[in-house]
Amino acid sequence: MRYLFLVFLMIVEIFCCRRVEIRVNTSQTEEPEIRVAVLWDIDTVYIVGDSSLIASNTLQKTRRIKPNAFLTAVVKADSIILLLAHERLLTDKQEIILQSSGNIKIGRYVNKLTSYYSKISIKKDVVHRFFVRKPLTVVNILPLEKYLYGVVSCELGTAQENEIEALKAQAVIARSYAVALLKKKKDFDLYGSFQYDQEYQGAEREYRTAKLAVDATCGEVLRYAQEIAFTQYHACCGGKTTNGRYPYLRSIIDSPKHSKTQTPFCAGSPYYNWKVKLDYRAFLDTVLFLAGIGYKFYFIPELIVDKKTGRVNYLKFTADKEYKVSGEALRKVLNLRSTFFSIKKIKDSLEITGKGWGHGIGLCQHGALAMARRGYSYREILRHYYYNTKLAKIY
Ligand SMILES: [Zn+2]
Structure with missing residues (x-):
């Protein structure tokens, strides 16, 4: 009997411990949903659901749509309109949501649709990091692990x-x-x-x-x-x-134990070294453009490189005053793989020798x-x- 009581106590204890453990887990977070902008700067969205779709607007109006029906979302008179052939299914000033138990195909072109998991939001007048001309943005809402x-x-x-x-x-x-x-x-x-x-x-x-x-x-x-x-x-x-x-994104040597004397892990990458040649005059004109100078002249540019990271901080040159153009701006305009580069003038051309691909921060x-x-x-x-x-x- 005493033995049975002890077993009972052990079961109670295990049960209590598990409850505590579960409580700790839920007090952290459950798997969140993520909202991913998948299309932006568009005025027409083409939509097909491989299962039936439920469309809803911000006024809680809903419409059920049969599988494989071909839908279009457009903007007219300051509203988003969801069309099935020429029939208006739903209208909203801000947002139309489409949900399905299967996948939803969407795209900016009729013949190029991409399949997304189960929930799509079509929004109007979303603020972007960059300039957009057209009013619609499409957001895929899905569990983080699926994303x-x-x-x-x-x-x-x-x-x-x-x-x-x-x-x-x-x-x-x-x-x-x-x-x-x-x-x-x-x-x-x-x-x-x-x-x-x-x-x-x-x-x-x-x-x-x-x-x-x-x-x-x-x-x-x-x-x-x-x-x-x-x-x-x-x-x-x-x-x-x-x-x-x-602080955790600090520059490191990408070799065993960050050793200067060992071969870097990425040394075998096809992007480890690269070289491009440019017309020297065209290069100078690009630099003038980036510096905001509207007339052309000859000058000798100097690269200012971060000694520790090897990246070009900026390029400087002197005209009526000293001008600086950032390494990142040069990288973007000249379509260079990284800012880890040096330049050398050879006759009428400029040879740019560089290393790596990308911004160089964090994991390689x-x-x-x-x-x-x-x-x-x-x-x-x-x-x-x-x-x-x-x-x-x-x-
Ligand atoms: Zn690397």
Whole structure:
């Protein structure tokens, strides 16, 4: 009897402990939904649902639409109008939401539709980081882990089985990046493009190894002093990364133990070294344009390079006064792979010799892939690129 009572006490204790554990988990977060801007600067959206669709507006009016019906959303008289053939199904001044138990195909061209998970919001007059002419923005709203299947597939999806640890590191930082941006903006959280945030091409582009890596790290993010780290990353650092805005995004030598004497992890990348040749006069004219000078003259430019990171801070030249053009502005206008470059004048041309691809902040994807092939775990890869961060499971 006494034995049975002890067993009973043990069961109570286990039950209580589990309850505490569950309470701790739920007091953190559940898997959030993310709002990804997938189309912007458009005035017509083409839509087809592979299952039936429910369309609703901000006045709670709803319409059910049969599978495979071809819909169009346009703007007329300051409202969004949802059309089935020429029939008006729904109208709203701000937003129309489409939901389905299956996928929804949308696009800016009739013959080029992309499949997205289950919930689409079509919004009017959203504020963007850049100038847009046309009024509509399309936002895909979906669970974060499903979004990550797409992001990791786009960013590193063609990686091989022996590179899975790099994919896991990519999954963790893509998740941290997204969570750091959650609910910061009114209309959406981030862009589905590598140019502004992270590449995401909907439900169509998902690779098996990428999905495995996302599942293996479900809910894991990087933290720095209780904050979710804003884990920027890039394709190839060219041997050393550069400094970002936060202490954990500091410049490192991308080699074992950050050693200057060892070969960088990304040295085998096709983007490790690059070279481009430009017409010297055309280069000077570009610099004048960037400096805001409307007339042309000859000058000798000087590159000011950050000694630690190797990146071009700015280019300076003297005319009526001293002018400066930032390395990042030069990179964008000349379509250079990075600001990690030097210049050399050879007769009438300019040779630009550079290293790496991307902004150079945070994880170097080609370095991470090489680390994985050499047996490093995703935890070691993350520690290598993000100074003093900790892995945390938030759901
Ligand atoms: Zn690198």
